[in-house]
Amino acid sequence: MRVDMQTLYLVVPLAPLFGAIVAGLFGRLVGRTGAHVVTIAGVAVSFIASVLVFQDVLAGHTFNGTIYTWMTLGDLRFEVGFLIDALTAMMMLVVTFVSLMVHVYTIGYMHDDPGYQRFFSYISLFTFSMLMLVMSNNFLQLFFGWEAVGLVSYLLIGFWYTKETAIYANLKAFLVNRVGDFGFILGIGLVLAHFGSLDYATVFAKAPSLASETITLWPDTPWMLMSVIGILLFIGAMGKSAQFPLHVWLPDSMEGPTPISALIHAATMVTAGIFMVARMSPLYELSDTALSFIMVIGAITALFMGFLGMVQNDIKRVVAYSTLSQLGYMTVALGASAYSVAVFHLMTHAFFKALLFLAAGSVIIAMHHNQDIRYMGGLKKYMPITWVTSLIGSLALIGTPFLSGFYSKESIIEAAKMSHLPGAGFAYFAVLAGVFVTAFYSFRMYFLVFHGKERFHQGHGHGNEPDAHHGHDGPPHETPWVVTGPLLALALPSLAIGYMTIEPMLFGDFFGRAIYVADRHPVMHELNQEFHGAMEMGLHALATLPFWLAVAGVGLSAFFYLKRPDIPAAIAQRFSFLHRMLLNKYWFDELYSWVFAKGARALGGSLWRRGDQNVIDGFFVNGSAHLVERFSRLVRAFQSGYIYHYAFAMLIGVFALVTWFARLN
């Protein structure tokens, strides 16, 4: 039985890899239908296998073992292996399920694209990489998966490689992520240096004994080793999970096709950082400094990225800023030692955010690839399924009681409230205020798209995707079943998954030993005290502040965008500086491009011209050559001038002389 399970573990990542290879290398051979059949079959097999693994884990079986040895150096071994426990099994389910939905959806969304096979190959390759990341039992493989999902994200953001904005965005995404990876690999380096292993089990077992170890990074200032490791690893998470100040790549990643925005830039890849910190809970629990840092970063991201969502007019960018903000929520939960809450929100968010993105994609198809919500409106009656599912997604997002997002978000707010770490007060304020902001921007978009006046015949805006501007005639109509089917399939968990799973996931022993919380961080314990069942929690919430903040947000957006559209315009005028600040995303892009991109090139240019060309070559190399030249004018008459003559002569001379000496003896 156990051996069979191991085969199953292998099937989970390898089935999508197989699909990716077939669609990628033999795309022309298998054709468009062949490409989507083989990749969907691969992911479906992977999903079914994940379900079986999940059941096996529920039955109490976990696994930690090696697949093959990557490299050995004496006693030091680097391996590729799997760790299968509740955390992994849950991630596997989420990844394969959302991926399957996105694969099906892609048939409709990419229908007319010439890169059809390539796209299927990439998303299957992504599924493989993401699975390798979550199933890893060591830091090396984690880093493999980490960078591999980054690569596929790069390839997919730049999928339309002739579009200048897309290839700018994908380079930016890769480089910003590399900044995070820079911290990440240094963290891994310190782990190896101090633990002598990259194996999770070994490292976690040894961690308590190094809890009070310090390292000196700067003369006379000892640092707690665990804080340094924790913060360095978290810098990696800040890149991948787009936390402030490494958040700048995620909004631009919307240049990629919508299915991957749902799969990679909402549901799975961007949550890798959250998953990583939860996985490393035995390390993070040893450092309050690192946890505080995480909580503050998360709080900044949750609130300030939410503000930006309020002024966006591109339907995908609104959802993107919402994703940033929700990732901030998860990060706050991590900082409060409520790892299971973070992972819980990761799961519910994966469903409703994938739903929102795919619904946005459905709208984009109907709008002939115009993404500007100012030119939509009234779509409710033309696209009933998209409308209903969008409404479900938005309600789940803003934390409507009994919907999935409510349970996870409410738990995060409570966790932040109960944390005693420095920064917890600010975090609590941020996540609370964020509720209002989230409700406002979500329903601003919802009302502008589905309600109000029909504005899609007015302007043409700019088609953001290459095959824009075809067939603008006729009223918009509902998208085909390959698009609406996944919407419905994602709407169900968006409604019910929170209600169904909050008890086992947060307060039961579902995670078991996969997540470790130290006794001095009793947040989960306190949450448990107040929890009296999912139904109770929903009813109770109707009388609490977050609920009314959400209601206020929805109400205000309804008033602004359905009744009095002149008011937001007036506010934008009145507070034009604030408005411009939000429109320009706090000028982070300008700052980074000026300091880093331009700065590095200026520095490189001056090192090249001053250092290499003027000093080294100009003064030393050519300078000495000129000196020699002046001298050699004197003796020039004797020289042929061909350097290889001299070299040959010298060699022959050496040989002859040496041989002659030898004979002499």
Place this chain on the structure above:
Amino acid sequence: MLNNLLSLVIWVPILAGVVVLVTGSDRNAALARWVALAGALLGLIVALPLVTGFDTTTPAMQFVENAAWIPAFNIHYHLGVDGISMPLILLNSFVTVLVVIAGWQVIQDKVAQYMAAFLIMSGLINGVFAALDGILFYVFFEAMLIPLYLIIGVWGGPNRVYAAFKFFLYTLLGSFLMLVSMIYLYFQSGGSFDIQTWHTTTLGMTAQTLMFFAFLLAFGVKVPMWPVHTWLPDAHVEAPTGGSVVLAAITLKVGAYGFLRFILPILPDASHELTWLVVTLSLIAVVYIGLVALVQADMKKLIAYSSIAHMGFVTLGFFMFNPLGLEGGLVQMISHGFVSAALFLCIGVMYDRLHSRQIKDYGGLASRMPVFAALFMLFAMANSGLPATSGFVGEFMVIMAASKVNFWFAFVAATTLITGAAYTLWMYKRVVFGSVTNPHVEEMSDINPREILLLGVLAVLVLAMGLYPKPFTDVMHVSVVDLLAHVARSKLP
């Protein structure tokens, strides 16, 4: 036959080169090409038993041949390989086949001489890696410059003469002091030119320090280390594609190899004492050169600077004095052999079609050459050190090794994650992505089967080494541990 394996590895390519010179002429270029290919393949085939017959459990020299050459000075024709030199011989023999195929159509002028130069150089370089006698090493070390000098000077670009001179003088001047050191070692060791005897010769600190600088100059120029690196970009820009491939993939490794065969084991005390110097120069190479690479407009220059930065990792790894760092440096050498060869071949593919190496002349290649774009992407990623490619393995090992020694070494070295990706992918973006702006790009055809073969083989190797580097480190490990044990022992009198 097995007794003379290393001699075969050295002399088969050289003889093949002579045969090419004799049989081929401009009138019969086809014959020269086929004879050269046969010679290169034969050279690779005779090198294969080095792998299959290699004993990974012993640090001792294997396939040893020893015969008196010049008895008066106790100079021997002494050959042998260990886990450090064997992989390099294989790499060299393999790359020789590649460059012969790479020059198949492009070189139409003096074909026989061109092919012969590469074959002879291949044999001489194998000699460098196999020599266990100081003088024998020196002869091969200097002799290999000549074919390379001719390759750049005869088949090179418009400014080839300046580049060839610069290259030749730079590297030749560096090695004169090495010869002096060798003669000093000859006397100190009681009249021996045997390198392994030198490994156990006691030396005072002053002597060690002086010789350290002599060897550092000789090998540092070859690596090349900052600030004696400026010959490399010039040489690359002027060299024909094959010349660049050999230059990057092989000759740079000769310099790094010298560190392991001479500097570390012969001068352990000076090496420890002057670690700060080499580490500083290596880290400058990583950061400074990485930034310089960012602003290059010429693709070959860009990859040349990238080579220098990558070789900085090699020397950094060596001077971490632990197996992880040293083997990381060696793995990086092999990997860089594959990746830089592939990148120069990619640039060659583009140059053959458009006759420009300027990034600005390209753009939108993906639309015209999808297969090429995919392969080029793989190599660009390998150059950026993406996991699952060979480029990651060495960088990862060296960063890990550096974290053990000093966090800040690792910190500076790891910036390559950002700069390496920045200069490589920014170039890739401008060349391959985007819409076609140059009408000549519109006429470019995708790569032909010969080019697919070249790049495909390298792609497989890059991925194989990234996914499963164990066979490589298994070969090296025992020799590296033995070397480190040597380095740990003081040789002060």
